[in-house]
Amino acid sequence: MKNQLDVTMALCAYNQVIKLGEKSEGVYHYQHLQAWHDFDGYTxxxxxxxxxxxxxxxxxxxxxxxxxxxxxxxxxxxGKLARNPSNTNQHKDVIAQREFSASETRQRMKGIVTLRSSSFTQYQKC
Known part of the structure; x- marks a missing residue:
């Protein structure tokens, strides 16, 4: 049973539930899944x-x-949720919903690119 789970896939699914789900009393709900974390985020x-x-x-x-x-x-x-991240395209990103000045937009985009690059190298399966 121990080797039956791909932890990277599970983390991707967890991330999708957090992104796409609705938060209620500290728990995110998306389709049939619920996701939450402890106070420091390590568990x-x-x-x-x-x-x-x-x-x-x-x-x-x-x-x-x-x-x-x-x-x-x-x-x-x-597994299906982790392999199909295209569902995220249905939901608008918070950044896309707000208007920013040109310099603020450049700063935010630079941070997003840096974050995505580091995430990509760590979790290439997501």
Missing amino acids: CYLSAYGVTLTLLFHGKYQLEYQKSDQLNDFLTVI
Whole structure:
């Protein structure tokens, strides 16, 4: 069971839920998935279909579930979400919704490019 989960894929799915989901009482809800994190952000949780995935520091994780069918459904859903980030195109970015001055836009774009470049080198599968 330990090697059944691709942690990078799970982190991508978690990120998608955070991006696309609606936040209610500290928990993001997107489709059948719920995502949340602890106070410092080092431990992330992803839950659906009676399965709770705890993503721990240094790529470790813990899965809690009752039946293997629940786990299979959960892994299928997060796999599809992680592999299909094109869903993010349906939702407008907060930056695109606001108007900025030219210098403020350049500063923000420079930060976004830097962030995306560093994320790309760390998580090329996302």
